[in-house]
Amino acid sequence: MTAPQNPITRAIWDGTLPIKFSLDSTEAAALGAKAIVEPYFIEAPRCSYFPLWTSQIRKYFVDMALNFIGDDAEIWYDVDGTPLKWHYPIGLLYDLHTGYRPDSNSPPPLPWPVTVHFKNFPADKLIKAQAIDATQDFFMSMIKEADFLRNGSTKKVMNLSKNDQTQLWDGLWSKNYDRFWSVNYRLVINDGQMPKNVPMRIYLPDNCPVIQEPISPVDENGNQLTLGDVLHQVLPELFPSPLPSENASASPVPVIHGIIPQLEIPIVWASQNLCYPDNFLHIVVLLGI
Amino acid sequence: MALPDHYPFLTRNEFDIAAKLFIEQSKRSSDEEPWTWVEHEKVKGFGYICRKSLVKRITPVNFVILENDFTQIDDEIFEEEDLNSLPTVPVSDEYFTVDYHIIYSTSYKVPVLYFNAYNSDGTLLTNDEIYSNLVHPLKHNDIKTAGFNGAISQQDHPTLLIPFYYLHPCETATLMTSIFMAVLLRAYH
Numbered sequence: 001m002t003a004p005q006n007p008i009t010r011a012i013w014d015g016t017l018p019i020k021f022s023l024d025s026t027e028a029a030a031l032g033a034k035a036i037v038e039p040y041f042i043e044a045p046r047c048s049y050f051p052l053w054t055s056q057i058r059k060y061f062v063d064m065a066l067n068f069i070g071d072d073a074e075i076w077y078d079v080d081g082t083p084l085k086w087h088y089p090i091g092l093l094y095d096l097h098t099g100y101r102p103d104s105n106s107p108p109p110l111p112w113p114v115t116v117h118f119k120n121f122p123a124d125k126l127i128k129a130q131a132i133d134a135t136q137d138f139f140m141s142m143i144k145e146a147d148f149l150r151n152g153s154t155k156k157v158m159n160l161s162k163n164d165q166t167q168l169w170d171g172l173w174s175k176n177y178d179r180f181w182s183v184n185y186r187l188v189i190n191d192g193q194m195p196k197n198v199p200m201r202i203y204l205p206d207n208c209p210v211i212q213e214p215i216s217p218v219d220e221n222g223n224q225l226t227l228g229d230v231l232h233q234v235l236p237e238l239f240p241s242p243l244p245s246e247n248a249s250a251s252p253v254p255v256i257h258g259i260i261p262q263l264e265i266p267i268v269w270a271s272q273n274l275c276y277p278d279n280f281l282h283i284v285v286l287l288g289i
Numbered sequence: 290m291a292l293p294d295h296y297p298f299l300t301r302n303e304f305d306i307a308a309k310l311f312i313e314q315s316k317r318s319s320d321e322e323p324w325t326w327v328e329h330e331k332v333k334g335f336g337y338i339c340r341k342s343l344v345k346r347i348t349p350v351n352f353v354i355l356e357n358d359f360t361q362i363d364d365e366i367f368e369e370e371d372l373n374s375l376p377t378v379p380v381s382d383e384y385f386t387v388d389y390h391i392i393y394s395t396s397y398k399v400p401v402l403y404f405n406a407y408n409s410d411g412t413l414l415t416n417d418e419i420y421s422n423l424v425h426p427l428k429h430n431d432i433k434t435a436g437f438n439g440a441i442s443q444q445d446h447p448t449l450l451i452p453f454y455y456l457h458p459c460e461t462a463t464l465m466t467s468i469f470m471a472v473l474l475r476a477y478h
Contacts, residue, residue, distance in 0.1 A: 085445070123413055127443040127452040137442065144459065145396050154459055209335045209448050212395050 003181030008273045012257050013177045015046040017094055018111035021057055021077075023066070027119050032067035041111060045175060046091025046257060047277050050077055050084065051135045052173060057116060068118045073134075076126055078115050083125045087138040089276050095255050095284040096203050102260055103249060104289055136169050139278055143168065143187065146199035146279035149214070150190050157187065172277050180277060187279060188272050194218065198271045200281035202234060202254075211235075217268040227254065227270050228263030231285075238285060250288040256281065297465035298398040301334065308338045308391065308400070315340075324391075327448075335448040337392040343384045344406070347422050385414060387423070392447055399461040403446055403453040416441075419454060435460070 022039040040060045044053060054072045062068055077084040079097045088096075098109050121128060129137075140157075147157040157165070164183045171180025195217060202211040215230055225233075228242035231254060238252045244263050245251035253260045256274050275281050293303045309326060316323040322340055329335040390403040406414040406423065414422065419441065420429055433439045435457070446453040 087445075123452070125451060127445070129443060141442075141457070148459065149396050206331075207450065208332055209329055209450060210445075212447075214395060214398075 002178045004185055006181075006273065009181060010177060012274065013045070013047060013181070015091065015257055016043045017046055017090060018043050019090075020111040020113050021116050022113065023061060024115050024117050027117060028066065031118055033065060037061065037064045037066065040116075044090050046089065046094070047172065048090050048175075049088075049135050049139075050086045050090060050093075051132050058118075061116065061118070066118070070118065072132075073129060074118065074121055076117050076121055078117065079113070083122050084114070085126065087127065087135065089278070089282070091257055092203075092276065092282045092284065095258060099205065099286055100258075101249075101253065101286050101289060102255065102258060103253065108258075132173075136173075139169060139172070140165070142278035142280060146275075147187065149197040149199045150195035152196055156190075168277075184277065184279070188275065194268065195271070198230075198267050198281065199275070199279050200230075200267075200271065200283060202231075203282065203284045204235075205285075205287060215267065217266070217271070224266045224268060226263060227261060227265050227267055230267050231263070231283075235285070238287075252285050252287050255284045255286055292469070295398075296469065297462040299393070299400070300398070301393050301395065304393040304400060305336060308336075312338060327390075329448050337390050337448060339388065339390045342387045342389065344387050344422065345384055346382075382409075385409070385422070390446070390453065394447075394458050397458040397461065399458050399465065401455055401458045401461065403444075403455045405453050 018041065020039050020041055023033065023037045028037055040057055042053060042056070051072070054075050058068070058072060058075060077086070079093075082097065084093050084097070094100075094112055098112065100108050102108075127134070144154045144157050147154050150156075160168075160183070167179055167183050171177070171183070197214040198217050200212070200215055204211065211234060213234055215234070216225070218224055219229075226242060228239070228244070231239040232242040235252075242263065254263075256270075261270065261274065271281050293299055299307070308324075312324045312326060315321070322342065324338045324340045327337055327339055385406055385408050387404055387406045391400050392403055393399075394401045404423075406419055408414065420433075424432060424441070432441055440457045440460075441454055442457065443452045444455050445451065
């Protein structure tokens with residue numbers, strides 16, 4: 001089954017990030033690596049998740065004589081000492097942890113350097129779970145939550161056939177756009193009905209809690225709100241106006257999929273076209289340069 | 290009886306008011322630690338209530354006794370013991386600490402129970418240990434088969450951003466409606 005043609009969702013689906021995985025050097029010695037182990041490079045879809053790459057990364061390092069017989073769930077990743085939440089999409093983690101502003105003059109920090117760990121899982125900071133199955137559960141519970149936000153119930157997702165539910169995850173896992181979007185399209189378009197709330201999360205710097213307020217896509221008169229309206233409503237101090245600031249580079253910007261979207265786009269349109277496969281619009285707010 | 294406009298769904302403000310009233314109530318019950326209100330250190334609007342409990346570990350020896358107790362106690366899943374009446378065996382082996390947090394879900398618009406259970410050395414209890422120690426044996430099957438992957442799983446704590454176990458909130462509204470119906474019925478008779 002093919003999905004309806006949409007060049008935007010297609011471009012987002014095809015978006016990738018080159019990542020450089022290096023071994024933690026003290027761990028490498030403890031795990032019997034005798035020489036310096038060369039890093040491993042992959043080009044991962046922004047919409048993918050780290051646990052889907054773990055077995056491939058593990059195989060590379062074990063083939064390089066790393067002595068590791070533990071479970072895949074023991075393997076974790078960090079950037080500059082901060083453990084990466086494996087249940088966030090890879091593109092979101094990159095935007096969040098590099099803090100790279102696409103409008104800056106410096107080149108992006110690519111390939112993205114990520115450290116792989118085979119020991120000392122930080123259970124106080126990261127959810128410990130059986131790698132791929134747990135990722136699927138997280139993914140499906142996000143889709144369910146998005147449905148609840150849109151409709152006040154999870155009926156649309158729960159009423160999907162078992163086959164369609166499986167197809168969402170399988171499509172993502174196997175990087176099959178048509179498989180995923182032919183089902184996801186029905187959820188995101190919401191049978192043409194205006195959603196009650198837009199499934200979205202806003203990420204701020206400095207370990208602030210993730211902001212997830214109920215966001216109505218229309219004002220009290222039924223007019224559609226723009227992305228700028230919503231940011232102004234939720235974060236009035238960072239976005240004192242719903243319109244772009246004149247001094248753009250000194251002002252905070254929203255980043256989605258590594259780009260700065262126009263503030264004038266309707267929030268419903270943003271939700272339907274720019275959401276991650278988990279149905280959420282994940283917006284990273286970066287402060288002025 | 291006054292109810293919030295959209296009960297069983299609550300606004301964050303209604304949750305805050307109810308939670309603070311609940312804290313006052315918990316202070317009046319003498320035998321347990323009262324609940325307390327906690328705010329995020331920097332950002333407003335992420336408050337929640339919490340309470341620590343010391344819970345006796347269920348071992349194969351005392352399991353049978355506890356299982357019998359379960360059938361007699363309707364709404365308490367396990368007994369929390371008075372700290373002063375601890376037995377002479379070392380606390381570290383017999384008891385573990387449970388950190389209960391009740392947090393408002395902005396998506397589901399209901400209170401959500403988050404919890405973590407720690408051994409005396411600070412390590413977390415495993416998923417299996419949580420089921421055997423904190424969940425009524427007769428409910429294991431219902432809870433493990435609810436939703437996509439059981440009703441109890443790990444999630445980031447919305448305020449602290451660290452892993453916590455939580456009871457999935459998608460059926461909480463239904464539960465809250467049934468509690469209110471029970472209260473109404475009792476008032477009626």
